[in-house]
Amino acid sequence: xSTNVNASVGVIGTGLMGKPMAHNLLKAGYEVYVxxxxxxxxxxxxxxxxxxxxxxxxxxEKSDVVITMLIDWETxxxxxxxxxxxxxxxxxGSLFVDMGTTTPKNARDVAKAFAEKGxxxxxxxxSGGEQGAIAGTLTIMAGGTEAAFERAKPxxxxxxxxxxxxxxxxxxxxxxxxNQLIVAGTVExxxxxxxxxxxxxxxxxxxxxxxxxxxxxxxxxxxQGKKMLDRNFKPGGPIxxxxxxxxxxxxxxxxxxxxxxxxxxAFERVKIVVERGEGDLDHTALFKLFD
Amino acid sequence: xSTNVNASVGVIGTGLMGKPMAHNLLKAGYEVYVxxxxxxxxxxxxxxxxxxxxxxxxxxEKSDVVITMLIDWETxxxxxxxxxxxxxxxxxGSLFVDMGTTTPKNARDVAKAFAEKGxxxxxxxxSGGEQGAIAGTLTIMAGGTEAAFERAKPxxxxxxxxxxxxxxxxxxxxxxxxNQLIVAGTVExxxxxxxxxxxxxxxxxxxxxxxxxxxxxxxxxxxQGKKMLDRNFKPGGPIxxxxxxxxxxxxxxxxxxxxxxxxxxAFERVKIVVERGEGDLDHTALFKLFD
Numbered sequence: 001x002s003t004n005v006n007a008s009v010g011v012i013g014t015g016l017m018g019k020p021m022a023h024n025l026l027k028a029g030y031e032v033y034v035x036x037x038x039x040x041x042x043x044x045x046x047x048x049x050x051x052x053x054x055x056x057x058x059x060x061e062k063s064d065v066v067i068t069m070l071i072d073w074e075t076x077x078x079x080x081x082x083x084x085x086x087x088x089x090x091x092x093g094s095l096f097v098d099m100g101t102t103t104p105k106n107a108r109d110v111a112k113a114f115a116e117k118g119x120x121x122x123x124x125x126x127s128g129g130e131q132g133a134i135a136g137t138l139t140i141m142a143g144g145t146e147a148a149f150e151r152a153k154p155x156x157x158x159x160x161x162x163x164x165x166x167x168x169x170x171x172x173x174x175x176x177x178x179n180q181l182i183v184a185g186t187v188e189x190x191x192x193x194x195x196x197x198x199x200x201x202x203x204x205x206x207x208x209x210x211x212x213x214x215x216x217x218x219x220x221x222x223x224q225g226k227k228m229l230d231r232n233f234k235p236g237g238p239i240x241x242x243x244x245x246x247x248x249x250x251x252x253x254x255x256x257x258x259x260x261x262x263x264x265x266a267f268e269r270v271k272i273v274v275e276r277g278e279g280d281l282d283h284t285a286l287f288k289l290f291d
Numbered sequence: 292x293s294t295n296v297n298a299s300v301g302v303i304g305t306g307l308m309g310k311p312m313a314h315n316l317l318k319a320g321y322e323v324y325v326x327x328x329x330x331x332x333x334x335x336x337x338x339x340x341x342x343x344x345x346x347x348x349x350x351x352e353k354s355d356v357v358i359t360m361l362i363d364w365e366t367x368x369x370x371x372x373x374x375x376x377x378x379x380x381x382x383x384g385s386l387f388v389d390m391g392t393t394t395p396k397n398a399r400d401v402a403k404a405f406a407e408k409g410x411x412x413x414x415x416x417x418s419g420g421e422q423g424a425i426a427g428t429l430t431i432m433a434g435g436t437e438a439a440f441e442r443a444k445p446x447x448x449x450x451x452x453x454x455x456x457x458x459x460x461x462x463x464x465x466x467x468x469x470n471q472l473i474v475a476g477t478v479e480x481x482x483x484x485x486x487x488x489x490x491x492x493x494x495x496x497x498x499x500x501x502x503x504x505x506x507x508x509x510x511x512x513x514x515q516g517k518k519m520l521d522r523n524f525k526p527g528g529p530i531x532x533x534x535x536x537x538x539x540x541x542x543x544x545x546x547x548x549x550x551x552x553x554x555x556x557a558f559e560r561v562k563i564v565v566e567r568g569e570g571d572l573d574h575t576a577l578f579k580l581f582d
Contacts, residue, residue: 104491127505139505141498164501167493174491175498178484182507185480185553192476192551193469196540199547200395200465202458207432207466210455214418214430216473218509249487256490258581260483261560262476265552290549 008033009155010063012056012079012086013100014041017126018069020133021099021159022050028158033059037075056080060089065155066096072244073102080110092118095151099140101125101241103248104170104177107143111169120148123169125176126160127183129236137161141179143171177252180245181263186220187283188266194228195290205229228287233278239286240279242270299324300446301354303347303370303377304391305332308417309360311424312390312450313341319449324350328366347371351380356446357387363535364393371401383409386442390431392416392532394539395461395468398434402460411439414460416467417451418474420527428452432470434462468543471536472554477511478574479557485519486581496520519578524569530577531570533561 008031011022015036022045025032032050035058036042042052053059056079060066066086070076076098080086090096096114098107098121107123114121122144132138138160142149149165156163166175193211194204208225211217227233246267249260266286273285281288299322302313306327313336316323323341326349327333333343344350347370351357357377361367367389371377381387387405389398389412398414405412413435423429429451433440440456447454457466484502485495499516502508518524537558540551557577564576572579 127502127507129506132505139501141501162501162504164497166497166501170491171493174488174493175501178488178498179502179505179507181484181487182477182480182502182509182512185483186473186477186507186509188553189473189476189480192554193472195549196472196543196547196551197465197469199549200461200543202462202465206455206457207469210430210432210453210457210466211418211470211473213453214423214470215420215510215514216418216470216477218473218477218511219506220509221473223506252487252491256487258486258490260487261556262479262553263483265556269552 007031007064008062010034010059010066012059012066012068013070013075014045015069015071016130017133019045020130021067021069023048024136024159025155026050030155030158033062035059055084056086057084057089060086061091064094065152066090066094067099068097069099071100073106076100076102080113087113087117090114090117090119094119095148096121097124097152097155099124099126101176101180101244102173103251104173107170107173111144120145120151121169122148122152123172124152124156125172127176127179128160131236133159139163141166141172141175143167143169143173177245177248180242181249181260183220184242184245184270184283185263185266186218187224188269188286190221190225191228191284191287191290194225194287198290224284227282227284233281233285233288235280235282237283238280239270239283240274242267242283243274246270298322298355299353301325301350301357303350303357303359304361304366305336306360306362307421308424310336311421312358312360314339315427315450316446317341321446321449324353326350346375347377348375348380351377352382355385356443357381357385358390359388360390362391364397367391367393372404378404378408381405381408381410385410386439387412388415388443388446389413390415390417392467392471392535393464394542395464398461398464402435411436411442412460413439413443414463415443415447416463418467418470419451422527424450430454432457432463432466434458434460434464468536468539471533472540472551474511475533475536475561475574476554476557477509478515479560479577481512481516482519482575482578482581485516485578489581515575518573518575524572524576524579526571526573528574529571530561530574531565533558533574534565537561
């Protein structure tokens with residue numbers, strides 16, 4: 001059963017990411033219900049045609065598909081399990097999709113709770129940032145049954161460009177952890193390389209330029225490398241969100257007995273940036289550690 | 292003064308990289324003189340029209356531009372400073388170009404020795420590997436005077452696609468060190484990410500696929516990531532060559548007082564691979580450490 005555009009979709013969490021995602025669902029013709037703790041963040045969506053019934057429970061009662069896109073696990077857990085939460089309102093046969101980032105274990109616990117209500121669920125964290133959310137070009141990494149994924153596809157198509165079912169519940173979060181490991185690690189490597197050039201008195205802009213077409217080339221070198229050289233630390237995604245990724249990798253390391261030395265080194269740098277009070281800067285703030 | 296195609300070019304070191312580079316110089320119309328310690332490696336170039344006068348000194352006597360492309364600094368130093376070496380034969384007014392990888396300090400010492408003979412020189416290490424050398428699409432990172440770089444341009448154009456003057460003598464080697472820091476580090480990060488997926492029982496091929504279009508995307512994830520999944524450890528470049536890059540980064544760290552924690556972590560993994568006797572495998576052998 002595919003979700004058609006007559007379906008209603010609930011979006012809980014309409015911040016940096018959730019707001020443009022909800023806009024794209026409206027544009028695709030869905031009936032959209034929204035909720036946010038800071039109610040003022042709902043005004044623009046209301047003007048565009050979304051309805052805000054007042055609580056996660058009320059959103060769930062009205063929606064065929066309920067999406068959460070919240071900043072962290074505590075907020076997500078409260079929206080799902082808390083008073084007036086999603087589990088109180090959701091109807092059997094509907095679909096739940098958490099598009100935020102959490103651990104694989106949390107994702108599996110959520111799937112279990114919804115299964116007990118007769119509700120399919122998918123963990124579907126994204127990459128692509130605010131820009132990708134606005135443009136509708138997010139990458140969506142999904143964990144859940146094939147049937148649930150098939151139902152979600154039209155909705156993913158409204159918000160993303162690439163959406164792949166990685167495996168069962170939790171698999172989307174595992175893919176996201178892998179993604180963040182590479183992203184944070186590469187930002188640190190680019191910062192290290194540009195800092196090395198600068199320390200030797202060589203123009204880091206020329207070094208970046210000569211590296212771009214070769215095997216050192218990456219989207220991070222292209223975009224974040226440029227931001228570092230411009231000393232533009234304005235957040236796409238604030239670096240403090242990587243603290244969650246750091247915990248994910250440390251938890252994965254403990255759970256699997258595998259060491260991830262380069263990623264751990266990079267995440268320790270992230271921790272230093274956050275601890276010195278610069279967590280709201282972009283993750284390119286790793287470059288500032290070399291000042 | 293630009294080098295024209297009537298010029299003679301000497302290539303000392305005709306191995307994996309030097310041989311196809313010399314072929315491309317022949318194709319571009321240069322008169323090419325070659326030398327290699329293992330003389331049998333000269334046969335194919337001889338058949339293609341190159342002349343092998345028997346020593347680095349003899350090559351230098353006959354060439355307007357002398358290129359070295361040797362495996363390590365010891366071999367390069369011997370070819371330059373040793374008995375029957377380049378310095379004994381090179382003519383004032385000619386140009387010396389070391390395209391191998393060494394430290395910035397070595398590059399500056401070499402430049403000084405040639406300057407005393409009235410010879411311009413450039414350190415011009417490359418990236419792009421054997422494939423890039425064959426296709427004539429190398430990236431060339433040059434250090435030297437602007438005048439020397441202008442003279443070398445037509446020759447670089449015959450072997451490479453991107454060639455940028457980074458700065459004075461040694462700057463090419465600094466850029467190469469930056470490049471290798473990112474390459475080795477990213478290979479390690481990709482290995483870590485794919486190992487994490489596999490340890491959780493998720494298909495690493497799907498995880499690679501979903502990561503490719505996003506910010507985790509890179510040439511390393513695309514090509515080396517694929518090789519890891521195929522368990523293809525056949526060397527493009529053997530991982531032991533990264534031991535030189537490791538020393539470069541450790542030396543840079545000591546010289547500048549800057550720590551490069553993610554790069555150092557990656558290079559320690561390289562060291563483990565080499566120490567357990569797998570140094571002749573591809574740098575994707577970093578993935579084998581997770582078996």
